[in-house]
Amino acid sequence: MRMDWEELQEKSFYRSSARERAYGIVDPGTFREFLGPRDKMYSPHLVILGEAVEFDDGIVVGVGKIDKHPVFVISQEGNFVGGALGEINGAKMAYMYKIALKCYEAMEEKYGTVPEDRKPLVVVSYDSGGVRLHESNAGLVAHSECMEALWKLQNKVPNISITGSSLGAYGAQGFVCMSGDVVLANDYGRIGLTGPDVIQQEVGKDEFDASDRALIWRTMGARSKYILGDVDYLLKDTIKEFREKVKELADMSMSEISKHRHLGSLELVEDNLDLVKVAAELKIDDSMDLWKYYGNEDLDELPEMPQEEFLKVAKRRPRKGV
Amino acid sequence: MALTELNFEFTPKEPKELNDEWGHVGIVSSGDLEILIEKGNAYKGKVSFHILTTVVGFDNVWETVLGRLVDKTGLSGVKVSINDNAATPAVVKRRLQQAIENGGGLQ
Numbered sequence: 001m002r003m004d005w006e007e008l009q010e011k012s013f014y015r016s017s018a019r020e021r022a023y024g025i026v027d028p029g030t031f032r033e034f035l036g037p038r039d040k041m042y043s044p045h046l047v048i049l050g051e052a053v054e055f056d057d058g059i060v061v062g063v064g065k066i067d068k069h070p071v072f073v074i075s076q077e078g079n080f081v082g083g084a085l086g087e088i089n090g091a092k093m094a095y096m097y098k099i100a101l102k103c104y105e106a107m108e109e110k111y112g113t114v115p116e117d118r119k120p121l122v123v124v125s126y127d128s129g130g131v132r133l134h135e136s137n138a139g140l141v142a143h144s145e146c147m148e149a150l151w152k153l154q155n156k157v158p159n160i161s162i163t164g165s166s167l168g169a170y171g172a173q174g175f176v177c178m179s180g181d182v183v184l185a186n187d188y189g190r191i192g193l194t195g196p197d198v199i200q201q202e203v204g205k206d207e208f209d210a211s212d213r214a215l216i217w218r219t220m221g222a223r224s225k226y227i228l229g230d231v232d233y234l235l236k237d238t239i240k241e242f243r244e245k246v247k248e249l250a251d252m253s254m255s256e257i258s259k260h261r262h263l264g265s266l267e268l269v270e271d272n273l274d275l276v277k278v279a280a281e282l283k284i285d286d287s288m289d290l291w292k293y294y295g296n297e298d299l300d301e302l303p304e305m306p307q308e309e310f311l312k313v314a315k316r317r318p319r320k321g322v
Numbered sequence: 323m324a325l326t327e328l329n330f331e332f333t334p335k336e337p338k339e340l341n342d343e344w345g346h347v348g349i350v351s352s353g354d355l356e357i358l359i360e361k362g363n364a365y366k367g368k369v370s371f372h373i374l375t376t377v378v379g380f381d382n383v384w385e386t387v388l389g390r391l392v393d394k395t396g397l398s399g400v401k402v403s404i405n406d407n408a409a410t411p412a413v414v415k416r417r418l419q420q421a422i423e424n425g426g427g428l429q
Binding site for chain 1: 351
């Protein structure tokens, strides 16, 4: 199988397949896929249901290198069953975290403390609507396994979340994405728990109009998340940009990376509650009210302007300890 | 209603070998398919297709589209595995060409 790394670098992250993202995010020629298409490990449940299957079950996992860092890559494919986590792809994802931890422990044993320039990291490119419900509880089990593994990785192995593909990170994957140490996004990134259609269906059109694209993007889109502090870095839409940012993060110390965290300590819970408090006090009915509260002007222009300009003028919510 | 399984075998008049060990292309989204081409000694001079599809009753169309392309290109010495989600014949043909390209082309 051929994959032109040079060509991938300039390619849009948004338009790339899961495999292209996985190959392009690490150094040239270093990516090794685990359980790739040739292993033909696909979902037995979908076969019984008469639904189409894919040889990699909609996820590309493997290991590559950035300089001397082993990089464990998980890359989801949103075009196959909405990128949703089932039994096979869920297990593949959860095991990558476990392998990363094993790698860390093995290095600890060998070197005493893991050398800064060799510390392993996990990079996850999200493109998922959540859990594959037609596989019963298998996807939820995989989700909880991921969360457990993430807890064990905390303060040991940096875990970088990327959202920049068509589906974003929703449902159970929204959790996992925000549990990462650092969250990267391009303008197409989206993070949420419940998707627009489900909100409309459950609470009504007055609460959330799922046909209003602008409303969706200014509520769940990367720019809004960037202003509110959920997305740490907003990047240009090429694989190269993401690779370089991951490289930059890989060279930071673990304690520096941990400062980006959004969840996982009492302080951070309080920080998040502050935002809820502000929202309640302002009685906001649109995320733009929050943008304004944090000092932004030209509210109508912000979602439209070129990214470079946006990064210059956007004022972000100050976060504790960052 | 399980998936439909189809198996075909063709013997091209002028057999040509794939350059690389394997090739892979496509994502199984709606109206699309995934093709995996793998070299194997058991397929010397012929090509074996194994298809899993969601669509029922198009066996003849599959046979015609694949047979024509094998005759035209001379693809041989390989096993071709396909996962299909209701792709049209034009898409099948294009993806197969891309899969050959991804496997380094034919000698």
